[in-house]
Amino acid sequence: MLKELDPRSKFVLSGILATLAVFFNHPLHLGPLLILALFLLPLFSCNPLQVARRMRHLLVILGGLVIIQAFFYPGTTPLITWGQHYLITVEGLLQGSSLVLRLFIILCCGLILASSPPARFVQGLVRWYLPYELAYMVSLGIRFLPLLREEAGDVFTALQLRGVDLRRMPWRQQFKVYRGLFLPLITMAILRSRQIALAMEARAFRAYPRRTFFHSLQLGRGDYLTIIISLFSGILLIFLHLRGLI
Amino acid sequence: MSLVAHSLSFRYEKTDPFCLENIGLELHPGQCLALLGANGSGKTTLSKLLIGILQPEKGHVSVDGQNLAGLSLAGIGEKIGYLFQNPSRQLFCSSAGEEIGFPLQFCGLDPGEIAERTEHLLHFFGLDHLRDQFPFTLSQGERQRLALAAIMVLDPPYFILDEPTTGLDPRRREELFYYLQKLIKNGRGIILISHDHCFARRLASGILELKEGRLQEVDPGC
Numbered sequence: 001m002l003k004e005l006d007p008r009s010k011f012v013l014s015g016i017l018a019t020l021a022v023f024f025n026h027p028l029h030l031g032p033l034l035i036l037a038l039f040l041l042p043l044f045s046c047n048p049l050q051v052a053r054r055m056r057h058l059l060v061i062l063g064g065l066v067i068i069q070a071f072f073y074p075g076t077t078p079l080i081t082w083g084q085h086y087l088i089t090v091e092g093l094l095q096g097s098s099l100v101l102r103l104f105i106i107l108c109c110g111l112i113l114a115s116s117p118p119a120r121f122v123q124g125l126v127r128w129y130l131p132y133e134l135a136y137m138v139s140l141g142i143r144f145l146p147l148l149r150e151e152a153g154d155v156f157t158a159l160q161l162r163g164v165d166l167r168r169m170p171w172r173q174q175f176k177v178y179r180g181l182f183l184p185l186i187t188m189a190i191l192r193s194r195q196i197a198l199a200m201e202a203r204a205f206r207a208y209p210r211r212t213f214f215h216s217l218q219l220g221r222g223d224y225l226t227i228i229i230s231l232f233s234g235i236l237l238i239f240l241h242l243r244g245l246i
Numbered sequence: 247m248s249l250v251a252h253s254l255s256f257r258y259e260k261t262d263p264f265c266l267e268n269i270g271l272e273l274h275p276g277q278c279l280a281l282l283g284a285n286g287s288g289k290t291t292l293s294k295l296l297i298g299i300l301q302p303e304k305g306h307v308s309v310d311g312q313n314l315a316g317l318s319l320a321g322i323g324e325k326i327g328y329l330f331q332n333p334s335r336q337l338f339c340s341s342a343g344e345e346i347g348f349p350l351q352f353c354g355l356d357p358g359e360i361a362e363r364t365e366h367l368l369h370f371f372g373l374d375h376l377r378d379q380f381p382f383t384l385s386q387g388e389r390q391r392l393a394l395a396a397i398m399v400l401d402p403p404y405f406i407l408d409e410p411t412t413g414l415d416p417r418r419r420e421e422l423f424y425y426l427q428k429l430i431k432n433g434r435g436i437i438l439i440s441h442d443h444c445f446a447r448r449l450a451s452g453i454l455e456l457k458e459g460r461l462q463e464v465d466p467g468c
Binding site: 151184 | 320321322326334338340348349380381383397
């Protein structure tokens with residue numbers, strides 16, 4: 001299973017995928033790249049269908065993005081016209097599709113990276129000479145986001161359970177309620193991060209300038225193979241694209 | 247007139263086994279039911295089903311004959327007061343006083359009455375001196391009392407209290423006991439989730455225990 005790979009190999013693989021996603025700008029190139037990324041996900045113990053189910057709200061937004069791009073991107077080949085005006089152009093549709101495909105590929109890269117446990121992820125960054133404090137902050141920040149989301153959700157539920165029906169309120173009053181919630185939520189997040197910092201220091205975080213790891217990362221044959229194949233294919237695809245061969 | 251759970255079954259993921267199965271209970275006005283169970287037995291999950299935060303896969307909950315599924319959370323909140331297991335999660339205003347009076351602003355009450363009700367609860371829960379404090383800077387026990395005061399201000403007919411004695415000192419616990427007893431005498435129905443067996447047995451007329459996803463009645467005397 002590729003899940004067991006060293007996080008550094010995953011960085012290289014996802015970095016190459018993300019670079020290609022930004023480099024290519026046509027659905028004919030981005031489509032196969034997305035298929036490749038989707039094919040890789042199960043090898044990293046990620047179920048693409050489960051991810052899609054969880055992100056169904058995002059899918060609606062992405063669908064909206066395609067429509068917006070199709071309408072507003074300036075193009076010369078009309079698909080739907082209204083009098084003299086081009087409503088939807090082929091270029092707009094292609095641009096919108098490319099944007100969405102690109103976002104999906106980058107999302108897949110994130111999922112590949114997230115398949116490593118946070119501790120290994122941090123160690124991987126440290127091995128690449130990123131200061132430990134910074135690496136740990138990145139990993140903590142990633143873990144903090146779902147917590148914040150959950151907390152905001154609970155506050156919103158509590159608000160409604162106290163008899164406040166936002167859907168029935170005029171928008172001005174709604175705005176007032178949301179504005180009132182915003183400051184305490186931010187303050188709570190800051191206070192919580194302070195508590196975490198205190199708890200970390202109490203548990204000897206940065207007690208010594210150098211630190212060791214219980215499990216040490218070691219690049220294996222599979223890791224070298226992944227890094228070499230990723231770099232070679234990435235560079236080759238970019239070269240072929242620049243030469244106009246693909 | 248009652249809060250009824252009709253054969254509730256629930257699981258978090260479709261692929262998981264049911265964590266609660268065929269749960270039925272009935273709470274009448276003026277009655278207190280204690281819900282006991284080990285950590286992770288599903289007490290909080292059941293309370294979230296009863297308040298409509300989670301939806302059961304089978305069965306339904308009704309309050310005074312009305313299915314919860316047809317009510318908004320705000321509508322449910324007017325009938326059932328819910329104390330979260332972690333009170334910090336339900337406090338969102340910038341001061342303790344504002345926290346208590348918050349929902350009254352939307353009920354069309356005049357400021358005088360809002361202030362009067364707020365003051366009464368601040369005084370009752372011993373929070374007078376903390377009126378202007380930011381809720382998050384209060385101690386665990388103070389936050390617990392504030393959350394209790396905040397849900398009691400709307401005076402709903404039923405309450406679900408998830409571990410209300412956590413963080414309370416013995417004197418406050420005793421005061422809470424008498425306050426809840428008074429609420430029961432005034433016809434309020436309470437479901438009390440607690441690990442404090444002594445408190446629960448003193449207050450409740452019926453004791454229920456959640457074990458392996460099923461609810462069983464326990465002899466209140468033992």
